[in-house]
Amino acid sequence: MKRHFAELSHAQWADEKYLCVGLDPDLSRIPDVVRRGSASETICAFNRAIVDATADLAGAYKPNSAFFESQGSAGWDALKETIAYIHEVAPSVPVILDCKRGDIGSTNLGYVAAAFDDLRADSITVHPYLGKEALAPFLDRADKGIFVLCRTSNAGSSMFQDLVVDGMPLYQKVAQSVSNEWNVHMNCGLVVGATYPQELRSVRTIAPEIPILIPGIGTQGGDLEQSVKNGLNAKGEGILVSVSRSLLYASTGDNFADAARSYAQTLHSEIKAAAIR
Amino acid sequence: MKRHFAELSHAQWADEKYLCVGLDPDLSRIPDVVRRGSASETICAFNRAIVDATADLAGAYKPNSAFFESQGSAGWDALKETIAYIHEVAPSVPVILDCKRGDIGSTNLGYVAAAFDDLRADSITVHPYLGKEALAPFLDRADKGIFVLCRTSNAGSSMFQDLVVDGMPLYQKVAQSVSNEWNVHMNCGLVVGATYPQELRSVRTIAPEIPILIPGIGTQGGDLEQSVKNGLNAKGEGILVSVSRSLLYASTGDNFADAARSYAQTLHSEIKAAAIR
Numbered sequence: 086m087k088r089h090f091a092e093l094s095h096a097q098w099a100d101e102k103y104l105c106v107g108l109d110p111d112l113s114r115i116p117d118v119v120r121r122g123s124a125s126e127t128i129c130a131f132n133r134a135i136v137d138a139t140a141d142l143a144g145a146y147k148p149n150s151a152f153f154e155s156q157g158s159a160g161w162d163a164l165k166e167t168i169a170y171i172h173e174v175a176p177s178v179p180v181i182l183d184c185k186r187g188d189i190g191s192t193n194l195g196y197v198a199a200a201f202d203d204l205r206a207d208s209i210t211v212h213p214y215l216g217k218e219a220l221a222p223f224l225d226r227a228d229k230g231i232f233v234l235c236r237t238s239n240a241g242s243s244m245f246q247d248l249v250v251d252g253m254p255l256y257q258k259v260a261q262s263v264s265n266e267w268n269v270h271m272n273c274g275l276v277v278g279a280t281y282p283q284e285l286r287s288v289r290t291i292a293p294e295i296p297i298l299i300p301g302i303g304t305q306g307g308d309l310e311q312s313v314k315n316g317l318n319a320k321g322e323g324i325l326v327s328v329s330r331s332l333l334y335a336s337t338g339d340n341f342a343d344a345a346r347s348y349a350q351t352l353h354s355e356i357k358a359a360a361i362r
Numbered sequence: 363m364k365r366h367f368a369e370l371s372h373a374q375w376a377d378e379k380y381l382c383v384g385l386d387p388d389l390s391r392i393p394d395v396v397r398r399g400s401a402s403e404t405i406c407a408f409n410r411a412i413v414d415a416t417a418d419l420a421g422a423y424k425p426n427s428a429f430f431e432s433q434g435s436a437g438w439d440a441l442k443e444t445i446a447y448i449h450e451v452a453p454s455v456p457v458i459l460d461c462k463r464g465d466i467g468s469t470n471l472g473y474v475a476a477a478f479d480d481l482r483a484d485s486i487t488v489h490p491y492l493g494k495e496a497l498a499p500f501l502d503r504a505d506k507g508i509f510v511l512c513r514t515s516n517a518g519s520s521m522f523q524d525l526v527v528d529g530m531p532l533y534q535k536v537a538q539s540v541s542n543e544w545n546v547h548m549n550c551g552l553v554v555g556a557t558y559p560q561e562l563r564s565v566r567t568i569a570p571e572i573p574i575l576i577p578g579i580g581t582q583g584g585d586l587e588q589s590v591k592n593g594l595n596a597k598g599e600g601i602l603v604s605v606s607r608s609l610l611y612a613s614t615g616d617n618f619a620d621a622a623r624s625y626a627q628t629l630h631s632e633i634k635a636a637a638i639r
Contacts (some may be wrong), residue, residue, distance in 0.1 A: 109469070149471030151465055157480040158438035165434065186430055187489060188462050189516040189582075192386070195428030205432040212464060212489045214511055218518025234491055239466040241495025248535065250525035255532070258525065305466075 088229035090207045092143070093179040093273060094296060097321035103313070104349060105181065105298065106166060107329030108132055111150045114334050116341045125159035128152075132167040135333060138346040140175040142353045145325050147298075150184035152177075165204050173203065174327075175260060176195045181298065182206035185234065189214050194223040201229055203206030207234060210276060210298070213259045217267050227270035230296065238278025238301030246276035256284065257291055264292035274298055274352045277316070279307025279326065286315035296323050302352070303331025309352070326356055367484045368508035368548060370424070370456040371573060375599035377423030380590070380633045382458065382575065384606030385409055385444060386429045391611050393518060393618045402436035406430075409444040412610060415623040417452040419630045422485075422602050423573075427461035442481050442514070449482065456484040458575065458602075462511065464489035470499040477580065478506055485509060487553060487575070490536045494544050504547035510540045512565060515555025515578030533561065534568055541569035551575055554593070556584025556603065563592035573600050580608025586629070590636035603633055 097103075119130040136146065148167055153160035168180050168329040182204060186196045200209045203261075208230030211223055223231045236246055236256040246256040256277075263273050277285045277294060279301035287295065297316050301307035309326065316324040332352075336344030370598065374380075374395045387405040396407040413423065430441035445457050459481060461475045477486045485507030490499055513523055513533040523533040530538075533554075540550050551573035554610045558578075565574065574593050578584035593601040609629075613621030 149465070149469055149472075151469045151476070152464075153472075154476035155472035157476070158435040159443065160476075161435035161438050173561070183465075185463070185465050185489070186428075188426070188460075189514065192426055195426075195430075197430035199428070199434070199437075203432070212462070212491050213489050214489055215516055215520060216515050216518040216521030216523070218521070219514070237466065237492050237496070238423045239496045240491055241493040243559045244495070244539070245491060245532070245536070246493070246533070248527035250532070255522070255525070255527070259522070262521070272575055296385040361578030 087228060088207055089228050090179050092176060094205060094230065095322070096177060096299040097144035101357055102142070103324050103326050104143055104353050105145040105147050105325040105327035106135065106139050106143045106332060106349065107300065107327050108135065108184070110148060110335060111152060112352040114337065116337050116339065118339045118341070123158050125157065125243050126162040128160065128163040129166050133170055134342045135345055136171055136174055138342040140178070141203065141347045142349045143175065143178055145179050145181055146171050147181040147183045147327055149329070150182060151188040157230045159162045168205055170207045179207040179209040179230065181210065181230065181232065185210050185212055187212035187220065188217065190219050190221050193219065197226065201226065210234065217262065217320055224267055224270065224273070227272050229272060230274055231272055232274040232276050233259065233267070235275040236277045236281050236284045238280045238305050238307065242253065242278065255289060260288045260291045264295055268295060276300065279309065280305055282308045282311035282315050285312060294318055294323065296325065298325045298327060300327040302326055302328045309355055310359040313356050317360060321360060325360065328352060363507060365484055366505050367456050368616055369509065370454060370484060372405065372452060372599070374421035378634055379419070380601050380603050380637065381420055382422040382424050382602040382604035383412065383416050383420045383609060383626065384427040384460070384604050385412065385423060386578065386606040386610060388429060391614065393616065395613050395616045395618070396442055399454055400436065401433050402440040405437070405440040406443050410622050413448055413451055415619040416626045417455070419626045420455055421457055422456050423448050424458040424460050424604055424607070427459060429489045447499055458485040458487065458507065458509065458543060459483035460487045462487050462489055464492050464497065466492065467496050467498050470496065470569065474499045474503065478503065482535055487511065494539065501544055501547065501550070504549050506549060507551055509551040509575045510536065510544070511552050512536050512552040513554045513558050514583050515557045515562045515584065519555065534564060537565045537568045541572055543600065555576065556589040557582055557588065559585045559588035559592050562589055566593055566595065570593055570602065573602065575602045575604060577604040579605045586632055587636040590633050594637060598637060605629060
């Protein structure tokens with residue numbers, strides 16, 4: 086059966102799963118117990134352990150390509166192997182490739198081939214700066230999820246994203262464009278950091294339906310309860326609350342996988358509690 | 363001797379070299395005569411032939427990572443091998459990795475390692491959307507060139523880039539920020555398409571000194587003469603006029619390298635003529 090991001094996501098939400106596990110394998114922080122002969126083997130072993138520990142809790146996985154690319158082509162192989170492992174162990178859980186791409190249209194075909202054909206991701210993150218026309222190769226993929234950066238979680242995201250255009254901040258203009266114009270195939274999403282819960286509320290008002298990927302929980306200090314309340318759509322779904330470092334490195338000891346699972350369970354419960362309140 | 367992008371670029375301009383050869387290896391268009399056993403070998407053979415044919419004319423090379431990533435990890439190896447070959451054959455010519463990256467700060471460290479340590483590029487292209495704070499890992503590399511997307515060459519680039527903020531289009535705000543605030547290490551550049559020569563003129567006025575990478579000549583229909591005149595700084599330097607497809611595929615016959623060289627010679631002469639007029 087052909088995988089379809091929107092269908093996979095809806096099934097996860099129907100199962101009350103809103104937690105997105107971000108896979109940011111940082112070699113300097115991976116516990117000794119999973120270290121192998123090469124960097125890429127270590128990364129794969131670590132990711133497998135994290136996936137095994139969270140497969141029944143995660144509503145999505147989000148490998149960030151930067152952590153793999155830093156290891157060169159072996160890192161690329163590790164990324165591909167990690168995604169294949171998720172498809173094997175948790176076939177109903179969608180994989181969002183967090184690679185923040187965006188070039189002119191003809192060139193984006195290469196990124197589409199890389200993300201969806203070679204790596205077999207179900208979804209991707211993209212920059213909005215080049216506009217809808219350039220992103221057509223992504224947007225044309227009705228079977229994939231296209232998450233457009235809107236209000237990013239970093240401390241300095243206001244620099245351009247808060248500039249006022251047409252009477253609203255740029256990030257709201259992006260949200261409006263994506264929700265009203267880009268979402269022809271019902272495959273678009275937005276990225277809004279949990280570090281900006283009020284901005285998240287305004288994005289949900291502008292874009293009442295579409296999925297919002299919400300990074301910034303944990304290390305970055307995002308507000309989980311407010312993010313859940315402000316991010317859910319009227320159906321009580323449509324969010325993926327993403328956590329990476331604080332889950333992956335909850336313990337750096339031999340018990341790291343148990344610690345990651347325990348942390349995921351806590352978040353899973355907290356998100357569910359916030360969602361029904 | 364440590365490579366330093368700004369020094370390499372200045373030496374090229376002193377030698378009247380403003381042409382940037384974009385390496386967009388499209389497997390469907392690579393001539394049969396350089397086809398090898400695997401896609402990555404074919405890409406490397408093609409790139410080597412193009413580099414050999416243009417090494418004395420190019421002021422920079424600009425491999426676009428999308429065309430390599432589409433081939434998976436073998437493509438990554440081909441990208442690395444291509445950059446190594448340029449360093450070997452044309453050691454004074456800087457290599458700009460056109461990969462249009464941009465994530466939160468801690469994650470960008472991975473892209474820095476990938477581009478500069480693993481692939482050994484001299485320069486990179488980045489998206490501005492996350493702001494200066496996020497891009498610090500790039501901007502901190504004083505030895506590298508950091509080209510920030512400003513007014514991109516694609517037909518639909520006006521969508522966000524022309525929105526008026528603080529009394530000027532967003533792309534001008536980006537140019538102003540990069541020129542006035544981000545260029546602490548004198549390592550910043552801007553990307554402005556040759557398809558928008560008037561916008562290029564305004565960017566040069568706002569950013570009087572810094573290098574401008576100007577794609578869009580050739581297939582995209584950019585205006586070469588106006589781009590050169592509007593892009594040069596007061597010293598008569600500071601531009602890299604980039605051409606990719608129309609040079610790479612000037613001929614699809616056995617004579618493709620000669621045709622590419624001939625096309626490069628014509629452009630080189632036209633740019634020089636426009637620069638002194």
